Amino acid sequence: MIRRLADALYANAYILLSATSLFWAGNFVVGRAIHGDVPPIALAWTRWLIATLIILPFALPHVRRDWPVIRANWLILACLGTLGAGLFNSISYYSLNYTTALNALVLQSSGPVLIVLATYILFGDRIRPVQGLGIVISLAGVLAMIARGDPATLTGMSLNKGDIGVLIAMITWAIYAAFLRKRPAIHWLSFIAVTFAVAVLFNTPLVVAEHLSGWQMQPSLQTLLAVGYVSIFPGLLAYIFFNRGVELIGANRAGVFMHLVPLFGSVLAVGLLGETPRLYHLAGIALILAGVTLAVRNS
Secondary structure (H helix, E strand, O other), rough: OOHHHHHHHHHHHHHHHHHHHHHHHHHHHHHHHHHOOOOOHHHHHHHHHHHHHHHHHHHHHHHHHHHHHHHHHOOOOHHHHHHHHHHHHHHHHHOOOOOHHHHHHHHHHHHHHHHHHHHHHHHOOOHHHHHHHHHHHHHHHHHHHOOOOOOOHOOOOOOOHHHHHHHHHHHHHHHHHHHHOOOOOHHHHHHHHHHHHHHHHHHHHHHHHHHHHOOOOOOOHHHHHHHHHHOOOOOOHHHHHHHHHHHHOOOOHHHHHHHHHHHHHHHHHHHHOOOOOHHHHHHHHHHHHHHHHOOOOOO
């Protein structure tokens, strides 16, 4: 019964990608909340080390079986692991030290558009008009929620190095999403394990340099819980779910689900922080859901 339910969920791209956005919403909140206690590279490195240790016992038999294919395709696997896990998360966490959650959410909303551009530039993919309209509508909903119904909030924004870092991180994610079609024909557990291991290796010299510079983790129950969350949910599960979602419906349609991140972030703020729902929340949610529905249609 449980196995059949798990198989059904793993075959449903919409549930997997929606869950991914929920986990990412928490990732932004947690990453910003502990930026003073956990250095960014240490957070990224620890996240991938824990995720690797969790997945390795399950993945090792598949890695052994797939090793000839992994060795023959080491370059694309190294690039995917570096872009999608190593660079993306390290740059994101570093940038959260220098920007606001508002700016980060606005720039994160560029993800679906950047994925469309990446697949077009790299592979010549074209997006259908209805999908483009869906992206625009859902983006409007994101901006309505972030601006809290006041356009002056967005026009008054200014960019700093943290904002530029978030944008660079989103570009690396878009390239990663586009290149997922080039992943070799290996078991998904093998692919995830290799991706995480590459991220650990990529960040190891960086975390050593960060530690020697005096930027060190402040251990506490809060930081341990935060590291555990980002390792299991935005780390392990989100990467499994996003990769599977792209496999099922393609990068362009999967990317639009990133607009659900601020939607879930607002719901979490209302439910966990006691914030009062406003009209702009309802308008933004309606636009996001309508846009995502349009963008993922087959026809």
